[in-house]
Amino acid sequence: MRGKRVTDSEVTTAKVRSIKQWSPIWVVPLAAILVGCWMLYNHYQQQGALLTLVAADAEGIIANKTQIKSRSVDVGQVVSVELSGDLKQVIIKARMKPAISAMLNQDSQFWVVKPQIGRAGVTGLDTLLSGAYIELQPGESEVEQRHYQLLPSQPAAPADAPGIRVMLSASDTSGLAVGDPVLYRGYEVGTVEHSEFNLGQKRTEYQIFIREPYDSLVSENVRFWLSSGFSFDLNAEGLQVDIASATTLLSGGVSFDLMQGWPSGKAVDNGSEFQLFPNRQRVQEGMYNDYVEYLLFFDESVRGLKSGAPVEYRGIRVGTVASVPFFFSIEKPFEVSLQQGIPVLIRVETGRLYENLSKKQLKEELNKAVAKGMHATLKPGNLLTGALFIELALNNDPVFVESQVSLLAEQRLLSDSAGYPMLPSARSGFSNIEQKVLMALDKINNLPIEQLLLQGDKTLQSTDALMQSASILVKQVDALLTSPQLQQLPQDLQQSMQQLQAMLAGISPGSPAYDRLDSNLQTLDQVLRDVQPVLQLLNQQSNALFFNAETAADPEPKRAKP
Template sequence: MTQPKMAKISRIRQLSPIWVVPIAAVLIGLWMLYNHQQQQGALLTLLTADAEGIIAGKTQIKSRSVDIGQVVSVELSRDLKQVIVKARMKPAITALLNADSQFWVVKPQVGRGGITGLNTLLSGVYIELQPGDSTQLQLQHQLLDTPPVAPADAPGIRVVLSTKESGGLAAGDPVLYRGYEVGTVEYSEFDLSLRRTQYQLYIREPFDVLVSENVRFWLSSGFSVDLTAEGLQVDVGSAATLLTGGVSFDLMQGWPAGSVVADGTEFQLFPNKQSIQDGLYSEFVEYLVFFDESVRGLKAGAPVEYRGVRVGTVTSVPFFFSIDKPFEVSLQQGIPVLIRIEAGRLYENLTLAQLRQELEKAVGRGMHATLKTGNLLTGALYIDLDINQEPVQDVELLALQAQQFSLSQSAGYPMLPTTRSGLSNIEQKVLMALDKINNLPVEQLLVQSEQTMQSTQILMQNASSMVAQLDALVANPKMQQLPAQLQQSLQDLQLMLAGLSPGSAAYDRLNGNLQTLDQVLREVQPLLQTLNQQSNALVFEAEAATDPQPKRAKQ
């Protein structure tokens, strides 16, 4: 029996044409997959706390109103603390997805700038893309709650304002320079570590050159009224600040501009423009004053003036720190008030040592503090300083000042003497006058007045009786005939005088008699002289008188 031979098997080297079809199908599928991948673009991931209005497969992503992508999924994160929104972008805009790009949801809202997003009422919300300048590709971004004020690459400058108090600013509030809007508040945040509120401001070009190192920023409330001891101050801002408020900046009067600051420079935010001026006087000398009168109307921040020129500020009313038994001090020594004399208000380059020396000299010359009314409408008070070179003579006042000086030394402050204001002096004098009036013997005066009135009444009755008698006398017919008789007597006297007038016979006879009498007197005069010298000349013959001889003068 013969064994069978093994068959020779040979492989076919020729490729079967049937494999062309699957190979072609695989190649076409790979090409289609690559083409689809190229046309889809990058897959963007957005993180947000709330996905209100965002719908997968419907919500579009736009930039300048052009569709550049679409949301493909909206789901919660694994820790359930945020929402993950994934969107497929178009291939041509991959360069826009950089590290500086910003995304936010556009929807209808009412803000400080008015009503925005009304076009989304029918079409639904969409996501807006604002590209940045960075060249680094980034496919994961945080979805902003509010739209940014300006693009990151917008020409201008951004500065940071810091304040310890809440300024009441919000994103979108205007930034003003002398009433003209030059920028916008971008955002605000509270720093827990520093316990300060910070605001970022964007000031657009070309106004960014106005922000120099010496500018100051303050809140603009739109409309403010301030009644102080200096009077009524009304500040009216622009129409924008009247509704929303804002922040203003400018150089203080007389200040140099300084160099232009860099982007991101931090400034202090002041509550108002007046506080900027007050904050400049950081060097001062404090004094403690005691007032033994009412300090109602005197508040911290009130001015301290010297003959009408402001030299300081009231710091605390009342000041009870470091003082034991404050109520007892207020009753006995007066209400303590802390003031400060500021070196910058007097003249430049004045050191504190020089200021203390000058103030000590002024106190030695009699400088004292007085409360005065600064505004009659509000009753606001201020402290006025003046110099009285007359020494104090009142023993009680000197003892009171010694006690006040001891208290101020124990509190660690120098003391400034005080005097009562003019109104207080007037009030004191009025009280003293009232006391004197109260001490008058009023009852005795009333009794005497009553007696005087009775005497006056009796006198008036007597006067009335006398007047009645005079009326009766005048009414008597004989009194009425008296004028006629007087007139007849005057006529007779006139006739008699007419008989004695020059030219009449009686006047000529009287004149002749007077001339004869004169002649007789002349003839009798020698006889009278002889009898005067020798009384017996009528009996004995009188000796002839010799002529007088002149005498020689004595040597």
């Protein structure tokens, strides 16, 4: 069945009319768009800042799992871990919580916390089960920052910690590492924070931190040196033993202090530079930077004399041995050693004598002393090690013989050509003793030994004859002693002694002869008493035997004159 065909005359045209009235149906999509925008805005507001951390590797760091903490509180999370464009570094993206935006500034520091064993002990044991995490240490700067370098380990001190940071520079600092303690008279006051080798200067540079209030101890005159825990030095001055604290006994560290007698000086600023000495002894040697150098020539062995040995004058150290031997600027050193002696360079230091002494004044005084006979000799400093030191002696007597005058002139010319003044030297006491022994041996060698031996032979022959005569004499004496006449002699002597004893018994007290002799002596005594007045009279008047003696009147005392 076919439909009816519509003709063109039957087609009518539709009329289009625009609707000017707003339709309520558009409220729904507009509301959906607004809700979506608000949710998106709220989502980003709740997410916080996005940080970029750059690290050498990503050991222990996992995207969407590794947390970022500050004082054991979660403040963010790692969202991605990727390699950098040059494939040399790791780029770590981390989303932080909104509340910690103030902690993200220029002084903030990030590092990975994981189990480690170091000089400070065992750290990060709590991450064995929970896994590694990133620690945030906020700073106090007001400049915001979103890009950081991830530190491999915890810094020694916070960037905002109160204290002072100074730089140390040394040519040889083996054994010193980051984390080692900084000591003041054995007490720990800081830590070594950073170390770096300066390739241009070929020196190691260290940054140390000294916490408050000990930062006030750091002044312009303090000196820093390595503390190895235990050290000893056996030199010409003896055995020196230095035992530090138990902290540095295993790990070492850095010590600082003022040298004895030095003023403290002015306070220093952050970043000030100091020299790091190998030990305290080098600090004391480095205090004397002004000196006058002299060249010596020794015609004896210098074994035991080393660089750094003391130069003394009457037991007081006035300088230091600089080089043994010294062949710089000297041509034909072997020939010089054979003819002029071993050259040794010494330094006489102004600071060891007295303050405010200039090098010019020191040189003038030394020249006057040399003119008066000052010379240098080698002295033993330690008999166990054989270490030597140089002693300056002042002697008004002539030290050198005439044969050495030409040698001294050659030494002076050689010293002038090397650019140093020459100081005369003499043999030490041990060398003089050796020389005297050799001279004594030469005298013994020059003795007429053969003549002495011939005379000794003759003397022995004469002694042999004398001994034979003495043997004959002994035989004769023996025969005399064994003769009957000599045997009878003791009996005769005994009889004579008995007779002598009997005679002495006849005149002993109690015998008649002794009593008669005693009576006669008493009578003689009485006679002498009776004759005594007559003798006195004759002494006064010698003619009293022929004329009558006049009786003298008794003396009368006289009255004293008024």
